[in-house]
Amino acid sequence: MQFLSYLINGLGLGSVYAIIALGYTMVYGIAKMLNFAHGDIIMIGAYIAFFALTKFALPFPLAVLAAIAVCTMLGVLIERLAYKPLRQAPSLAVLITAIGVSYFLQNGAQILWSSSSKVFPSVISTGSISLGSASVSYLTLLTIATCIVVMICLTLFINRTKTGSAMRACSEDKGASMLMGINVNMIISITFAIGSGLAAIASVLLASTYPSVYPTMGSMPGIKAFTAAVFGGIGSIPGAFIGGLLLGIIEIFAKAYISTQLSDAIVFGVLIVILLIKPTGLLGKKINVKV
Template sequence: MDWAQQIVNGISLGSIYALIALGYTMVYGIIKLINFAHGDVFMIGAFVGFYAIKGWGMGIVPALLLSMVVCAILGVVIEKVAYKRLRNATRIAALITAIGVSLLIEYGTLYLRGAQPEAYPNAFPNQFFTIFGASISSQSLYILLISIVLMVILQWVVYRTRIGKAMRAVSYDAEAARLMGVHVDRTISATFAIGSALAGAAGVIFGMYYTKIEPLMGVVPGLKAFVAAVLGGIGIIPGAVIGGLVLGTVETLVSALGYSPWRDAAAFIILILILIFRPSGVLGKNMREKV
């Protein structure tokens, strides 16, 4: 067994989970909401990329950018229509609404296009390279490269731009940020837009990785990305990246060892262990909260 190749494949898969998990953790860090519709935004991104490449003849980069733009707009619409008026409601109300939005997107897509899966077009030839004696597929390297570039851009946006400073201020104390002149509503919308754009990009590269997409494809990767966010520390951006990479690597190694039926269960076993032994996540800190 080529362990180096399995690890590279695991890191590539984990980078997809990390991109989705970043949306979960950014939204939670701002408004303390678990946006369970996020996995379905990821699904929409995969279909936008599919139609852009196969139907409109776009290359992978234009298709990726189009998917990110469409998903960013969708994320803002979801926030404005479904979540904005629930800012001061109970968390259970917001959570139920998120589940409702998720089901609406899933079954709305099923109604519009049917349940049949689609074979994702091959955007670039898959070749194999020998690196330090290990055979590595070019597809895994492309996916890893795209994910790293997007994560670096996200870090730059969060820590070097005005909107990033506003996001960090609102995350720390929304009312104090408002008093200091930060437009809180605009900042929350920007957070949904950025997180949803990353989910759209993840949908495109997920389609290239697994070569098949369908309207319910966002459920399991969405849940796994949520596990990755909890593993790293929900609300902490580097934690989402670490959690995604760990989860993808564990899944791939479980499959490589011959336990493929357990690869999905591995994510939820990790979730149970984290909640038992370190509920705040790898990078999180235990904090008291009044209820």
């Protein structure tokens, strides 16, 4: 049964996309901007985890924590320095700035750590278990489990806490939120912090699966995850989750049954078809333009 193992591997890859897509979708939902530097946060996270494991010989959980801490701070810092001054600017200016930040991070990494790729140590046990006829690696299971835990925690946070409620309020109406006394800038910072922290988690999973760390490693997963977020309906958290998983499954199936070379084209082709049928994505809401 090849099918089952393809499906589980697809879910594993999709879980990584989903975790990254959550960052895109939350930032879009609240700050109404596409943070194209999000993929490069993944790259920074991978480097931090790499150095923590190799140079400082930290245990794996501490290396993950280090990556989360650095990425969280970096995300907040980028928002403060690059995006906050453009709060009133046209969205195109913000988009171009985000692309600029992305190149800044990539080139910064090249200067600091050179452009040659580093081999990420395999810290997660390479063993696998067999499910019927399919064999599934521990890493894939860990990735899927992480994604589910992240999703549950995030959903509880957004729906059950005061800050979560304030975040939902800001995503609907910033002016009305201010009238409630909500510090909108603070909420935006928190959103960037959460998104970047999740990117750090994704970076470790990604670097463990494809163990090479280099300055542009975040681009492709970043774009795929962005696609996943659009696929599911940008701004929607369950949408990012479902979009990510579907994208991973489609990609693996396309590779397995159609063509390895064409898999990315097929993924984006499916996106185009979905957007033609449902322009707001699978779970996207209709955007009401105020008159």
